[in-house]
Amino acid sequence: MKLMKYKGYLKKAKIFMSEAIIDIDNMCYSKAISALWFMIESLYRAILNYYKQPIPSRSEPVISKIIRFIKG
Secondary structure, three states, rough: OOOOHHHHHHHHHHHHHHHHHHHHHHOOOHHHHHHHHHHHHHHHHHHHOOOOOOOOOOOOOOOHHHHHHHOO
């Protein structure tokens, strides 16, 4: 499996954001929240990849890692 570069993660984040906007316009708020969460995850992975940090597996809870990353 080829590892995605940070630009790929940014591209995915933009797609998720576009989907969230469409969902909000269609009053599908639960779907919009999911799309926004996946956007946040993609941005987090892009930042990690850019700074050459290990990318967590899909099974790891991302929110705790984001908080630890922000706190330093």
